[in-house]
Amino acid sequence: MKREKIAVAYSGGLDTSVIVKWLQEKYNAEIITVTGNLGQKKELRGVPEKAYKTGAKKVYVQDLRTEFVEEYIWRALKAGALYEHTYPMATSLGRPLLAKALVEVALREKCTAVAHGCTGKGNDQVRFEAAVAALAPELKVLAPLREWEFKSREEEIEYAEKHGIPVAASKASPFSIDENMWGTAIECGILEDPTIPPPEDAFQRTVAPEKAPDKPTYVTVEFEEGVPVSLNGKSMDGVALIDKLNDIAGANAVGRLDLIENRLVGIKSREIYEAPAATVLHIAHRELERMTLDKEVAHYKAKIAHDYANLIYNGLWFTPLRSALDEFIDATQKTVNGSVKLKLYKGNVEVVGRTSPNSLYRIQLATYTSEDTFDHKASEGFIKIFSLPVKTFYQVNKNGFVRKKKGIRQRVRTVVSN
Ligand code: ARG
Numbered sequence: 001m002k003r004e005k006i007a008v009a010y011s012g013g014l015d016t017s018v019i020v021k022w023l024q025e026k027y028n029a030e031i032i033t034v035t036g037n038l039g040q041k042k043e044l045r046g047v048p049e050k051a052y053k054t055g056a057k058k059v060y061v062q063d064l065r066t067e068f069v070e071e072y073i074w075r076a077l078k079a080g081a082l083y084e085h086t087y088p089m090a091t092s093l094g095r096p097l098l099a100k101a102l103v104e105v106a107l108r109e110k111c112t113a114v115a116h117g118c119t120g121k122g123n124d125q126v127r128f129e130a131a132v133a134a135l136a137p138e139l140k141v142l143a144p145l146r147e148w149e150f151k152s153r154e155e156e157i158e159y160a161e162k163h164g165i166p167v168a169a170s171k172a173s174p175f176s177i178d179e180n181m182w183g184t185a186i187e188c189g190i191l192e193d194p195t196i197p198p199p200e201d202a203f204q205r206t207v208a209p210e211k212a213p214d215k216p217t218y219v220t221v222e223f224e225e226g227v228p229v230s231l232n233g234k235s236m237d238g239v240a241l242i243d244k245l246n247d248i249a250g251a252n253a254v255g256r257l258d259l260i261e262n263r264l265v266g267i268k269s270r271e272i273y274e275a276p277a278a279t280v281l282h283i284a285h286r287e288l289e290r291m292t293l294d295k296e297v298a299h300y301k302a303k304i305a306h307d308y309a310n311l312i313y314n315g316l317w318f319t320p321l322r323s324a325l326d327e328f329i330d331a332t333q334k335t336v337n338g339s340v341k342l343k344l345y346k347g348n349v350e351v352v353g354r355t356s357p358n359s360l361y362r363i364q365l366a367t368y369t370s371e372d373t374f375d376h377k378a379s380e381g382f383i384k385i386f387s388l389p390v391k392t393f394y395q396v397n398k399n400g401f402v403r404k405k406k407g408i409r410q411r412v413r414t415v416v417s418n
Helices: 014-027 047-054 065-079 090-108 124-135 153-162 168-172 238-251 276-292 295-313 320-335 378-386 388-396 408-417
Strands: 005-009 030-037 058-063 113-115 140-142 176-180 183-187 217-224 227-231 256-262 268-274 338-345 348-355
Touching (some): 005 014, 005 090, 014 030, 014 047, 014 153, 030 047, 030 090, 047 058, 058 090, 065 238, 065 276, 065 320, 090 113, 090 124, 090 176, 124 140, 217 238, 217 276, 227 238, 227 276, 238 276, 276 295, 276 338, 276 348, 295 320, 378 388
Parallel strands (some): 005 030, 113 140
Antiparallel strands (some): 183 268, 217 227, 256 268, 338 348
């Protein structure tokens, strides 16, 4: 039998560590691990050493931060994509990129399969596998968590200890945490009870509002064609800008979310999110659009935002629909230039100023002072014609009902019944 060669999406946590060993044993496989740096700070320390120790033949750790920001995060931001109007989708956006990195290594190394550590009841398995299906349909996908014998974390830990896999860190946290530069997702443990608020130790990168400074912090974000390009007047690349803003907003308790959400697999789940930079940037971007987008485009784009968010959440990143929507969205962003100033204070974000060279806000038209140039008289004719259909309707149907003149009800009924 040909020896299997498997590329494993590896985080260094308990599940993916056990996967490395388990696949090796079950398939007599050669294992290559692939870890993506999406700006998660804690997890990456010591990953290569750990992977080798666990039995990997070759280890890849790839810095995907710039690609993540420019090709994934900014697209979602420009689209205004928030799942169920709330969640900025750090995890959902990260998965297709991790899958892409995994596939690239698998093809280069001539692997027979790829494997991931997603559970059988989550969204991430769908995102991984739909991405692999699009990018390398010939690759086999293995999802050990859907088929292995372990029934609990304890059993996995026991297996890990028996096989000399280092697990110390994974044992400590009672939560399942997924983290990258666009946000942190926290679930499991006590958080499964939706009647109680998350305990303080669930939060990883934001302080509690009560502990936030008593004075507000002001930030100014500048955008070019819908993309953030500077923070507080300082030009920065996307990675640096998001990093910095995460620190500033997180220190002001901004970006905490507590959400019951609809998973693709039909389950409702409760998850806690921390997305300081994403929260500020979505608010700032939306505000700039309010000032610069034509009304019809703005209203139409809001419908697209909903579809775009569903598409990301549901793992359909590598699809012709997403590419087509991106072209539409990019076309709308040509005039989304300018700056938004925000006040961050104890978990709250308030827009306190906006300015744009493409501003459609015309003071001569909006003002109630003598500077006003709006043609008030033109409104009369406009309203007459605008309200003509409604006037006609109520002339015919007094108070919204058919007139009680003899015979008419009868006739209407006949028409309806026909
Ligand atoms: N519910 C989120 C999503 O589907 C996050 C999933 C991962 N969460 C976690 N705590 N490991 O995008």
